[in-house]
Amino acid sequence: MSDSINIALRFTLYLDLMLLFGLAAFGLYGLRGQERMSGAQLPFTPLLLISAVLGGLLSLAAMACMAWAMSGVSAWAELWPHIEMMVMETEVGVSWTLRMAALLLAGVAVTLNQRWPTASLVLVALGGAVALATLAWAGHGAMDEGARRNWHFITDFLHLWAAGGWVGALAAFALLLRQAEPALAVLARTLTGFETAGALIVVVISVTGVVNYLFIVGPSVTGLLDSTYGQLLALKLILFAAMLVFAALNRFHLTPLLAQARQTGEHKVAVKALRRSMVLEFSVAVVILGLVAWLGTLSPGMGA
Template identity: 90%
Template sequence: MSDSINIALRFALYLDLMLLFGLAAFGLYSLRGQERMSGAQLPFAPLLLATAVLGGLLSLAAMACMAWAMSGVTAWAELWPHIEMMVVETDLGMAWTLRMAALLLAGVAVTLNQRWPTTSLGLVALGGAVALATLAWAGHGAMDEGTRRNWHFITDFMHLWAAGGWVGALAAFALLLRQAEPQLAVLARTLIGFETAGAVIVVVISVTGVVNYLFIVGPSIVGVLDSHYGQLLALKLILFTAMLVFAALNRFHLSPLLENARRSGEHRVAVNALRRSMVLEFSVAVVILGLVAWLGTLSPGME
């Protein structure tokens, strides 16, 4: 039961912190000037504040769950000293404390959106990036030592940030398309503008994914599929390939279709097709995050 709770909390934290970082980052690299103000294009204030607060609550629950699993005690009075010890005396606790501070920064920065939208999103993205990076301390990299540990963490950071950028962009496009009459000029511009960012994200995810595999498993695939870890990893790769197919469809078919429809005035078909594509791609991304949360609790040799 504790394993299921741990996986569920890991999944919720991945999704929540990736949305916090990714949505704020999308506002910075895709929107311009006053478009970054909450409500102009996207409801940044309620979304980012909710994800920051939820991230803090999930982090509290994850720390309590970790202390419970390691100590075996159930009464809160007995559990509290174990939580205090983990927070103060372990690397995981230091990362947790840093995450809470980063989430506090993001939550405060959201309140500045109406007055200084660009600065606000910049601070939220910074806080979200730090908070997201701290999840690496609950992964396989924390089991390494020395220089190998440092490089593994750097690879994990880049992988998490790239994945967060992708998840946040998908959520942003879904929100833009959710409007009854989306502003087609902004939508078309951001879709085209995401081509470069999307290409960089895919390259970073692919390269860091391979490097992480080498850190965790090694330069071999022999026997990997005999473990639950290998089977889940194979499923993750299949779903990632499906996301690349959706991304290619958006890039080479649906985005040009929307641009042509915007010029002709008949945009309903193009917008509906984009909505379906974004919903499917975001759904696949959510399933992948669930697999990542599960994989983080396994080792390649576990049956």
């Protein structure tokens, strides 16, 4: 049961913190000026505030779960000293404290959105980036030492930020497409503008994914599929390839279709197709995050 709880907490933290960072980042590179104000195009204030608060609650639960698993005690009075020790005396505790501070910054910054929308999103994105990066201390990189450990962490940071940017963009587009009459000019512009950011995200995820594999498994695939880790990793790669197919469909077919539909005024079919594609792509991303949460609890040599 504890393993299931741990995986569930890891998954929800990944998804929550990626949405916090990714939505704020999308507001900065995808929207302009007053479009960044909550409610103008996207409901930034409720979404980001809920993400920041939920991230804090999930982090508290994750710390309690970790202390419970390591100590074996169940009573709160007995568990509290172990939590205190972990927070104050371990690297995981330091990263956890940093995450809570970053989430506090993001939560406060959200409340400034109506007065200073751009500055608010900058601070939220910064807090979200720091909070997301702290998840690396719960991954395989924390088991390395020396320079190898530092490079593994840097790779993890880049991988997490790129994935967060993709997840946040998918959520933003899905929200824009949910509107009864989406602002087609803004939608078309953000879709076209995401082409460069999307290409960079795919490159970073692909390169850091390969580097992470080399850090964790090494330059070999022999016998990898004999382990649960290898099977889950293979499934993750298949789903990632499916996301690339959806991204290519959006880039080379659906986005041009929307541009043509704007000129003719018959945009409903294009919007419906985009909405379906974005929802499917986001759903695949959620499944991948579930696999990532599970993979983080396994070693490459664990049997099926």
